[in-house]
Amino acid sequence: MAISPPEQRIWWNEPIHKVDLGWIVIVFLWGLFMFFFMIAWHFIGNQNLSTETYRIQPDAYVEKVEAFAERYQVGEEDGVPVVRPPAGEDVYLLARLWEFWPILELKKGQSYRIHLSSADWMHGFSLQPTNINISIHPGYEHVITLTPTDTGEFGIICNEYCGIGHHTMTGRIRVTE
Numbered sequence: 113m114a115i116s117p118p119e120q121r122i123w124w125n126e127p128i129h130k131v132d133l134g135w136i137v138i139v140f141l142w143g144l145f146m147f148f149f150m151i152a153w154h155f156i157g158n159q160n161l162s163t164e165t166y167r168i169q170p171d172a173y174v175e176k177v178e179a180f181a182e183r184y185q186v187g188e189e190d191g192v193p194v195v196r197p198p199a200g201e202d203v204y205l206l207a208r209l210w211e212f213w214p215i216l217e218l219k220k221g222q223s224y225r226i227h228l229s230s231a232d233w234m235h236g237f238s239l240q241p242t243n244i245n246i247s248i249h250p251g252y253e254h255v256i257t258l259t260p261t262d263t264g265e266f267g268i269i270c271n272e273y274c275g276i277g278h279h280t281m282t283g284r285i286r287v288t289e
């Protein structure tokens with residue numbers, strides 16, 4: 113059947129059918145339930161990280177990351193330092209156009225305080241293939257506690273559009289025994 117105009121010209125003023133009204137009420141209540149259940153996901157869903165956030169100047173953050181990388185550097189790959197901080201240490205990672213810097217080597221089962229910030233624009237930190245996903249803003253230093261539970265190489269991708277090189281913006285975290 114072709115799309116034709118409704119028979120009643122004033123179609124939008126018809127009373128709502130009981131079944132439709134029922135569905136609207138169900139959906140509304142479900143939406144409300146899910147909204148308040150967000151708090152529960154935080155505790156039982158194992159999904160989002162609790163982050164601490166501090167104000168910081170982007171330049172000051174870049175200096176912190178550089179000092180950290182220099183202190184614990186163990187190698188270099190494609191011009192990017194490979195950094196192996198001691199277990200339990202504060203770890204600094206920088207997002208900037210268009211890379212995550214430096215490459216991190218962490219130990220399985222150890223907890224690290226990962227500091228994240230941006231030197232320039234807004235970026236996304238998405239750790240693959242796990243469900244860790246946060247936005248990184250210049251001027252804000254995020255701190256997340258991370259305890260790797262698996263060994264291997266994990267990719268970081270930027271998932272906030274940040275310009276012409278966005279799709280090339282990647283990083284690496286390596287987890288060893």
Ligand code: CUA
Pocket residue numbers: 208210234235236270271272273274275278279281
């Ligand atoms: Cu950084 Cu997209």
